[in-house]
Amino acid sequence: MTKSVSNLAAVLPSPGSALDIQERKIPSPGPGEILIRNRALAINPMDWKRQLYGFAVSSYPAVLGTDLAGVVDQVGPGVTLFQPGDRVLASAAGFLTGNSDQGAFQTYTTVMDALATKVLDKITFSEAATLPAAVSTATIALFDVLGLPISDLENTATSTNPTKTGILVWGGASSTGSAVVQFARLAGLVVFATASPQHHDRVRALGATAVVDYRSPTVVEDLLAAAREAGTPITLALDAISTEETLPLVARVLAESEDGPGSDRKKILATLLPWPDTVARPESVQVLWVAGQRIWKERIDLGRLVFNKLLGKWLETGEVVPAKVQVVDGGLSSLQAGMDEVRKGVSGVKVVVELDE
Numbered sequence: 001m002t003k004s005v006s007n008l009a010a011v012l013p014s015p016g017s018a019l020d021i022q023e024r025k026i027p028s029p030g031p032g033e034i035l036i037r038n039r040a041l042a043i044n045p046m047d048w049k050r051q052l053y054g055f056a057v058s059s060y061p062a063v064l065g066t067d068l069a070g071v072v073d074q075v076g077p078g079v080t081l082f083q084p085g086d087r088v089l090a091s092a093a094g095f096l097t098g099n100s101d102q103g104a105f106q107t108y109t110t111v112m113d114a115l116a117t118k119v120l121d122k123i124t125f126s127e128a129a130t131l132p133a134a135v136s137t138a139t140i141a142l143f144d145v146l147g148l149p150i151s152d153l154e155n156t157a158t159s160t161n162p163t164k165t166g167i168l169v170w171g172g173a174s175s176t177g178s179a180v181v182q183f184a185r186l187a188g189l190v191v192f193a194t195a196s197p198q199h200h201d202r203v204r205a206l207g208a209t210a211v212v213d214y215r216s217p218t219v220v221e222d223l224l225a226a227a228r229e230a231g232t233p234i235t236l237a238l239d240a241i242s243t244e245e246t247l248p249l250v251a252r253v254l255a256e257s258e259d260g261p262g263s264d265r266k267k268i269l270a271t272l273l274p275w276p277d278t279v280a281r282p283e284s285v286q287v288l289w290v291a292g293q294r295i296w297k298e299r300i301d302l303g304r305l306v307f308n309k310l311l312g313k314w315l316e317t318g319e320v321v322p323a324k325v326q327v328v329d330g331g332l333s334s335l336q337a338g339m340d341e342v343r344k345g346v347s348g349v350k351v352v353v354e355l356d357e
C-alpha cells in the first residue's frame with residue numbers, strides 16, 4: 001500500500017536551529033502502531049518551545065510535532081481498529097519517546113493506534129489536526145488531574161452531575177481551553193470561562209454558561225457574580241494560560257466562591273505551566289500541574305477510551321467541534337513560519353500546515 005514517494009521531513013538539526021527539509025526513510029509501524037500519510041499538521045506552543053529551548057528533545061536531529069491528520073498507509077502487528085485508507089487524526093508520541101519516526105512534522109509518521117481516531121469526510125484534515133493535543137490535555141486535566149469520574153464522559157446522555165460542580169476555564173478561547181470547555185460540559189459540569197469579547201459567543205456555544213472578559217478590572221467579581229447567578233459554586237479551575245498575572249486571579253475565584261455552609265469540597269486549580277516561583281501559592285486551594293504527556297503512557301487507558309471510542313462519535317454528532325483553522329500556505333517548508341506565528345500569539349485559531357495527497 002505504501003506509495004513510492006519519499007518521506008520529506010522538517011528536521012530540527014540542532015538545538016535552536018531553523019527547521020530543515022530533509023528526506024528520511026519511511027517508518028515501519030511496529031506492534032500496535034499505524035503508519036499515517038499526513039495531510040495536515042497543527043502547531044502547538046510546545047513545538048516552538050522544544051525548538052528554542054530543547055524542551056522534551058532527547059537527541060538531534062529531531063522531528064517535532066504531535067498533531068496530525070491523514071490517511072492510514074499501513075498497520076502494524078496486532079492493530080484491528082484501523083485499516084489502510086482510513087481517514088484519521090492522531091497524537092504522535094515522539095514528544096515522549098524521542099523517536100523521530102513518531103514526530104508529526106514529516107510526510108509519514110507512525111502513531112500508537114490507541115491515540116488515533118477515524119474521522120468522517122465532513123471534517124477536513126485541517127480541522128481534524130487541530131484536535132489531538134487539545135483533546136489529550138483536556139482528558140488528562142479533567143479525568144486524571146482533577147479526578148472527575150470517566151463514567152461521566154462515557155454516559156454523557158445520562159450524566160447529570162448531581163453535585164452541580166462549577167469549573168472555571170481561564171483562557172476559554174485557547175486551543176486547550178476550548179477542548180476543556182467542551183469536555184467539561186459533556187461531563188456535566190457547569191462551565192464558567194474567560195475570553196476576549198469577540199470569542200464570547202463561540203465559547204458559550206462550546207458549552208460555557210457564562211463567559212467574562214479577562215481584561216475586565218472586575219473579572220474576579222464578574223465570575224463570582226456569574227457563579228452566584230447560576231447557583232453553582234466554582235470549586236475547580238483549569239488555567240490554560242498559567243502566568244504570573246492569571247494564576248492569582250484564578251486562585252482568588254476559587255478561594256472566594258462560596259460552596260455553601262459546611263461544605264468540605266476541595267478547591268483545585270489545574271495549571272498548564274508550572275506554578276511560578278515568583279507567585280505565592282494560595283492557602284485554601286490545591287494546585288496541580290497537568291502533564292498532558294501522561295496520555296501516551298501512564299493514562300493510555302484514558303487515551304484509548306477517548307480517541308478510539310468517544311471522540312469519533314462526538315465529531316459525528318457535533319458534540320465536539322474542531323478549532324477554527326488558520327492555514328499557513330507552503331506545506332512542510334512553511335512549518336517554521338507557522339511556529340513563528342504561534343510564538344507571536346494567536347487568538348481563537350489553530351495554525352495548520354497542509355500537505356499534498
Ligand SMILES: NC(=O)c1ccc[n+]([C@@H]2O[C@H](COP(=O)([O-])OP(=O)(O)OC[C@H]3O[C@@H](n4cnc5c(N)ncnc54)[C@H](OP(=O)(O)O)[C@@H]3O)[C@@H](O)[C@H]2O)c1
Pocket residue numbers: 044045046133137170171172173174175176177194195196197199214240241246271272273290291292293345346347348349
Ligand atoms: N501541560 C501541558 O500538558 C500542556 C498541554 C498543552 C498546552 N500547554 C501550554 O498551555 C498554554 C496554552 O496552549 P494552547 O495551545 O491552548 O494556547 P493557544 O491556543 O495558542 O492560546 C491562545 C489563546 O490564549 C488566550 N489568552 C492569552 N492571554 C490570555 C489571558 N491573559 N487570559 C485568558 N486568555 C488568554 C487568547 O484568548 P483571546 O483570543 O480570547 O484573547 C488566545 O485565544 C501554552 O503555554 C502551552 O505550552 C501545556
